[in-house]
Every structure is written in C-alpha cells, then in structure tokens.
Amino acid sequence: MPPGLKDVAARAGVSIKTVSNVVNGYVHVSPETRARVQQAIDDLGYVPNVAARQLRSGRSGVIALAVPELQTPYFAELAGLIVQAAERRSWTVLIDQTDGHEDRERNLVAGLRRHAIDGLIFSPLALAGEELTSTGDTPMVLLGERVWHGPADHVAIDNTAAAADATTHLAALGRRRIAAIGAQSPASAVTAHQRLAGYRAALEGAGLPEDPALIAEVNSFHRADGAAAMARLLDGPAGAPDAVFCFNDVLALGAIRTLLDRGLSVPGDIAVIGFDDIEDGRFSTPTLSTIAPDTAGIARLAVDLLAERLGETRPDAEPAGPPRELKVDYRLVPRESTLGRSTGERDCAPGGPRR
Structure with a gap:
C-alpha cells in the first residue's frame, strides 16, 4: 500500500x-514543523490523493488565467510563473487569451467557461468597474492597471513611479532630449497613461521641458510599433532625441532595430530604456536597460490571494473580507543600452533606483 497521511x-x-495542513499549504504551521513534515x-x-481531496472539498482543482495576449513575452512569462x-497547490491552470476584446472579456466574467473552475486570475483591458462584478461565488484576482478599487483583489506595481525612475535614469546620464514611445489616446489604455504621467513627472523633476514632438503614440505594444x-x-x-523611454521592452527592441538600421549607435547616439525585463532584453545587442517588475512576486501573490479566498490558507476560517489593493516591488536595471558595453549591468534596489 502506498504511504498515507497517517504514515x-x-x-x-x-x-x-x-500533515494535512502542510500538504494543503496552510500558512499557520511553524517553519520547523513544516520542514520536518516535508522531510517525512x-x-x-x-x-497526495488529489482526486479524493477534490471530492471532499467540492472543488475541481482547476483555476483559469485570462491575459490579453500570449505572444507578448511579458504575459507569456507571467503565465509560466502562475x-x-x-x-505547488496541486492546481491545474486553464489559460485563455482575450486579445483585450470587450465581448470576450465579458463572456469570460459572465461565466461561459467558469462552470469547471474554482477561481480566476484576470488581466482585463476592456472591462472595468461594475462589468467585473458578475462572477458569482467564483473568486477572482485582478492583475494590471485597468481596474483599481474594483470588486476583487488586485495586484499591480506603481507604473507611474517606475516610469519616472526610468526617465530619471536617462536624465541622470546627461540626456536632455528624452523621447517617449508608447503613448495611447483611448481612456482604456491605463498602462500607457500611467507611464506617460511618470515620464512627464521625471522631466519636470529634472528641469527639462516637455516637447510634444518627442512623444510618439502607438497602436499596440509590439516590435513593429x-x-x-x-x-x-x-x-x-x-530632430532626433538623445534618449528614449519605451513603455515596454518589446517597443524598445523595435526602436533599437530602427536606430541600428539608420547607422546610429546605442547608447552612443541615443540611449534606450524599456519596461518589463523580458528575457529577450537580457540577450539583445546591446543588452536592454529596463524596469523589472517582480513578476514572480505578482504570480505568487495572485495565487495566494485566490487560495485565501477559497479558504485554503486559513483552515476553519471564513475567506478574507473586502477586496485589497496590493503593490509589488520593481527594480531599475541599467544595462548596455544606456550605460554602454564596458559598464555592463547594475541591479538597483527594489522599488526604484538607489538614491
């Protein structure tokens, strides 16, 4: 017979x-006891007999993750981390791509695919506010910048502060004509609005004038854009800027391609910094300076919040109360695209650069 809980x-x-508390990931177990049980x-x-546990709990052991697009490296990496x-909780994840379409997001929230899942982790682009309230008894955790103070727990970073740190980094290197790539007009483009606000705040803090001609709008955050x-x-x-803050790394990689095609050097002629710290940027030529959100922390926190709403981290207790707004750290990571090849990478402190 295979070993059981009693053994x-x-x-x-x-x-x-x-032993059951350790196996189910409950937090109220001392580290020493947890280590002893894990060793056993x-x-x-x-x-663990997952099927038996699911029968006892009345749950499927399946959650859903909905993101705008999986071809974007940031969302692909985030999905893998989730x-x-x-x-670690013996959950299976169903992954859905909404493309940011309002109808697909609405159908997802309304429950057309929710009958077999225990919870949903959702990064919306089109829906907001009351449109996100129709999840019934199915817990939901929201990611991204579209919804704040909404109907569910929300995990994000401070985009405005992070964008300001990226722009300030360029100004601190002596760059004076700092452009921005990634502005978007629609009201729903909250990420772009927040990063533009941070860019503008940093220019003001550095005593640099804002030139509207140096702010480039895009339709989407892809390399071609x-x-x-x-x-x-x-x-x-x-005329040409001497530095560019791109609102994500993919935009930055596209911008660098154009600069190299025009015979310009990075960062000699124009310094470039991105946002997201995707793996491609660590291996590009030059390596890409960037803002690195704690993506692994976002994934862990989203899953933990969902588990708490399901009562899996607090045995014999009701799930947590009102929705919470939780922010995770980020780091400014200067690399060759702003510092030059000889200086390499510097990893700045969480939440922004060292002062």
Whole structure:
C-alpha cells in the first residue's frame, strides 16, 4: 500500500491534521514543523490523493488565467510563473487569451467557461468597474492597471513611479532630449497613461521641458510599433532625441532595430530604456536597460490571494473580507543600452533606483 497521511504523521511525530495542513499549504504551521513534515513526505515518497481531496472539498482543482495576449513575452512569462505557483497547490491552470476584446472579456466574467473552475486570475483591458462584478461565488484576482478599487483583489506595481525612475535614469546620464514611445489616446489604455504621467513627472523633476514632438503614440505594444515610432521621431521636425523611454521592452527592441538600421549607435547616439525585463532584453545587442517588475512576486501573490479566498490558507476560517489593493516591488536595471558595453549591468534596489 502506498504511504498515507497517517504514515507521514507517525514518521514526523506530528498529528494527521498537521500533515494535512502542510500538504494543503496552510500558512499557520511553524517553519520547523513544516520542514520536518516535508522531510517525512520526501522519505516515504508520499503523494497526495488529489482526486479524493477534490471530492471532499467540492472543488475541481482547476483555476483559469485570462491575459490579453500570449505572444507578448511579458504575459507569456507571467503565465509560466502562475502555472508554477499553482502547481505547488496541486492546481491545474486553464489559460485563455482575450486579445483585450470587450465581448470576450465579458463572456469570460459572465461565466461561459467558469462552470469547471474554482477561481480566476484576470488581466482585463476592456472591462472595468461594475462589468467585473458578475462572477458569482467564483473568486477572482485582478492583475494590471485597468481596474483599481474594483470588486476583487488586485495586484499591480506603481507604473507611474517606475516610469519616472526610468526617465530619471536617462536624465541622470546627461540626456536632455528624452523621447517617449508608447503613448495611447483611448481612456482604456491605463498602462500607457500611467507611464506617460511618470515620464512627464521625471522631466519636470529634472528641469527639462516637455516637447510634444518627442512623444510618439502607438497602436499596440509590439516590435513593429516601436520600430515605426522610432523612425517617426528621427524624421520628425523636432530632430532626433538623445534618449528614449519605451513603455515596454518589446517597443524598445523595435526602436533599437530602427536606430541600428539608420547607422546610429546605442547608447552612443541615443540611449534606450524599456519596461518589463523580458528575457529577450537580457540577450539583445546591446543588452536592454529596463524596469523589472517582480513578476514572480505578482504570480505568487495572485495565487495566494485566490487560495485565501477559497479558504485554503486559513483552515476553519471564513475567506478574507473586502477586496485589497496590493503593490509589488520593481527594480531599475541599467544595462548596455544606456550605460554602454564596458559598464555592463547594475541591479538597483527594489522599488526604484538607489538614491
């Protein structure tokens, strides 16, 4: 017979209830006891009976993750991290791509695909406010910048402060004509609005004038948009900038391609910084300076919040009360695209650069 909870409890010298708490990820177990139980689990080769646990709890062990698009490296990396965090709770993750379309987001929230899931982690682009309230009894955790003080727990970073730090980094290097790539007009483009606000605040803080001709709008945050926006800046009446803050790394990689095609050096002629710290930027030529959100922290926190709403982290207690707004740290990571090849990478403190 395979080992059971009773065998693990006997080997670890604890109660069956304590072993159950460790297996289910409850937080109210001392680190020493948790380590002893985990050692017993490893020694015996104990494997939880997930099917039996699901029958007892009335849950499927399946959650859903909905993001705007998976071809964007940031969302692809985030999805992988959420899957890893969910696996530690023996959860399966169904992944949906909404493309930011209002109808797809509305159908998702209304429950057309929700009958078999225990909870939803959702990064909306089109919906906001009351449109996100029709999830019934299914817990939801919101990601991104579209919704603040909404109907569910929300995890995000301070985009405005992070964008200001990126722009301030360029100004501190002596750059005086700092452009921005990534502005968007629609009211729903909250990420773009927040990062533009941070860019503007940093220019003011550095005593630099804002030149509207140096702010390039884009339709989306893709490489081609960054390349085209950089070309418009170079060919515009205001003349070439000496630095560019791109609202994500993919835009920045597109912008760098245009600069290199025009025979310009990065950062010699124009310094470039992005946002998101995607893996491509760590291996590009030059390596890309960026803002690095704590993406792993976002994934862990989103899964933990969902587990708390399901009562899985607080045994014998009601799920937590009103929705919470939680922010995670970010880091400014200067690399070759702003510092030059000889200086390499510097990893600044969480929440912004060292002062």
